[in-house]
Amino acid sequence: MKKLLTGLLSVCLAASLFFSMNITSWAAEGDEDTNTINPYERVEAEDANYFAYSYKANSADGSPCGAVISTIGYIVFQNVDFGEGTDTINVCAQAADLSPLWFMVDSLKDENTSEGKIEVTPSEGLEVYNVKLNTTITGVHTIYIGVPYLPNMGGMHYVNVDYWVAEKPPVPEPTPELTLEYDVYCWGSGYKVDFKVVNNSDEDVVGWALKIKKNGHSFDHSWCVNVKDDGDYFIVTPLDWNSVIPANGTVEFGILSSDNVGVASEYEFIDPVPVEDEKLGLDYSIQSWDDGYNVNFTLTNNSDTQLNGWTLKLNKSDINITSSWSVNVEETDDYYILTPAGWNTIVGPHDSTTFGIQGSGEIGTEIGYELEEMK
Template identity: 30%
Template structure:
């Protein structure tokens, strides 16, 4: 049976919605037609297609239609699920076939069965119905299918809708919904008002599995819009981007002679966060001959990348820094720097190239500690940030800054004067702390350590 039949079925009206039995399993069937048989089509007519639901001895009609005709092809089965009308909130539980005074329970599908006509030797086809009754499965010939009194009864049951909320293991506050929703007691599912939490991420909403639909806590979804009786909501998150520094670069002509000019270049951090290990890129219609209080990282066809000197790794929020240069102009136009970008980027450090260690000077119910970061790589580590889990509470810190402290997780960055760790060198910072859970002496160590730098 082709799916297009469903489009030919008239709209059905629903009435007397009644709670009925649970869902029955769906079985896959094998076509009875042989591959080398000629594909033929026969018409099959039911004098009435009746859809009903039962509860004990009561019956409630959901809809019916008379003289339902459809085609059966010899190379495929026509399933009852393709014939039965759909009703929001209900699923097809069972289909029965009635022919005259005989009633056959558990109709699965229709098919054509070939036979040889003795008189002519030609191949002909009979319509058969496959059903499952009390005595098991059987195939019923329906040569009298066109006679009056041929009915297909479709029995329906109420859907039992269940909503599951799924998220990764590192997500907390994931809701659990124990409700069972039916059209008898609800017209919709209300998405849980609980907001799941994932560190470093924003919660975007719940995605209904099998669709691209995104729902927010408290949204309602009509039962008729659900994809199945048991539906899954998948937590969707987007990573929180760390605030980025925003810099402004301006230039001032100090003096000029012939085709050369001396400029003072001022870099200003306009943002609320520190510009760590700052580097700027700009185009200049000239060639830099000398530079002081800054370093040329690269130059190509007038495109320059300029880095801080070793003593000015970071620019604090609102801070300005000025360096000087002498350049030869390429034209008669005034030489200036009007457009520039901050090109510094955060990068993780391979822990094989760095060693982080902790030492303590303890006394009862408190201690001073020191954390050392050793650079074993061939290049400097500039604008470093250290993250770790630590059970004790740091109450004071020096030669570093605490960026954040949530539960046992610390994020610590360099102070202004020690932002660069040279190759085969180290930096240290100190802190005071109290042991966890009121212990007399600390047994805490650094766990889940990571180091990032600004390249």
């Protein structure tokens, strides 16, 4: 007769009374059943691989309906695949009196090492109990469900276990592809907000748009973005040069307001609206040295109609102009305002004009700008 042995046991090898033999080694064969049990679906107690001081229970029609485990008894489930992990098991059980029920992983355990313990309360019907394990189980394991002998609970106990099922761990909310960070600087007559759009993905984000609720506030001035009024919201879209956010990179922009308080707390990223090529395009190249640089600009008219004037605003935070060619340069508090030199005011359809500036100090790889057609 074949019998499944589990747990920690003493093994004695004995020969027949009238025979002798030499044994050099021995090894146990694993159980032939290699099918795994899915613990995230209902596991019927009567389907256990092994019963010790326990037996399968039958319903009135003779069909199996769980297992009855007595004191010091247990049932065993082999090859249980906790591929998604768990730290909680729900068991449907019933007992005539207050009875302990333990869940043990890979071997029988004592009171201090058992992974999960509950007390099944007296009831006339089956009830579901939540067993919180003292560790998270992952991988393939053998599960023991047993009724221990506890001196303080005395006597014999019988627990009818109908089924058990493991809870899947909660799936963490995925990190949004784009998130927004901002700092608000307030003073008596207004405030400034510095925004940072963060690309949390491993791929470039091409095109983005942000919807910010007004909440009674106004945006008097902005940099590095376009801002459009849309009812109760401001729609913020990038300029040409910052419309692509590199993988795990950021794009920064800001706004000024004359309100006395402001917090841009209600916002959402929206799908950018595809648009045809902008009428005006701007490319630039930077040549830098230790304490200065040149920037050569090319302004392109992408349309089928003549351009009769243009204005280019450059952020002072990105550049420090000392001289220029083929443009006029004026200053405001935050911008350099570049306008045509006269001869390059008109730009024909699909034509371009070039100009440039020289600056002092250091320069980055990007220059914030706003380009407008003068009509």
